[in-house]
Amino acid sequence: MNATRWIAPALILAALAAGGLWASQNLGKGEQAPPLSYVLLDGAKHDSKQWAGKVMLVNFWATSCTTCVKEMPELIATHEKFKARGFDTLAVAMSYDPPAFVANFAESRRLPFGVAIDNTGEIAKQFGKVQLTPTTFLINKRGEIVKRYVGEPDFVALHSLVEKLLAES
Incomplete structure (x- = not known):
């Protein structure tokens, strides 16, 4: 009876130790952005391999x-602010958004970056089943997802993080 009293705390301690070991081994290793192919509103075909060496905002x-x-x-x-320094943006319109609305919005607002329509929902699925908008991902030059914002980001903090990522080699 006395031995069973120590099993639960021992298991918890072992789990914490294993978690700590995993965290220390994976510290600083961001989740890789998914490999993607997409078509922009102008018909140009792109894929995420083109993001290599850039800081990307999706x-x-x-x-x-x-x-x-x-x-x-x-x-x-x-x-x-950052495009001349190796920063790029991709706006992905959700699958339920009518393509004519997206094209009109992009044209009337003169969006200066690539706009893709996720017709099938595949891009959102690849990024972890994105359902809420806006959802924004910041990706470093090595293709790792550094930050995920659900809702409007704090743009001052975002700019600070972009500065830091652009300074990385």
Whole structure:
């Protein structure tokens, strides 16, 4: 009876030790961005291999999402501020967004970055079944997802992180 009293704490301690070991081995190793192929509104075919050596911002959005529409000027400003230094942006319109609405939005707002329509939902699925908009991923030069934002990011903090990532070799 006395021995069983120590089993649960011993198991908890072992689990914590294993978790600590895993965390120390994986510290600083970001999750790799998924390999993707996509088509931009202008018909150009791209894939995520083209992101190598760049800091990428991938934003999942919809024309029907008020927060997405509200944050778009900040995304444009972020893109413009950093694009000359190896930063790029991809706006991925959700599968339920009518393509004509997306094209009209991109044209009327003069979006200066690539816009893809995720017709099949495959891109959102590859990024972990993105369902809420806006959802934004920041990817470093090595193709690792550094940050995931659900909702509008704190753009001051985002800019600071982009600066740091651009400075990395």
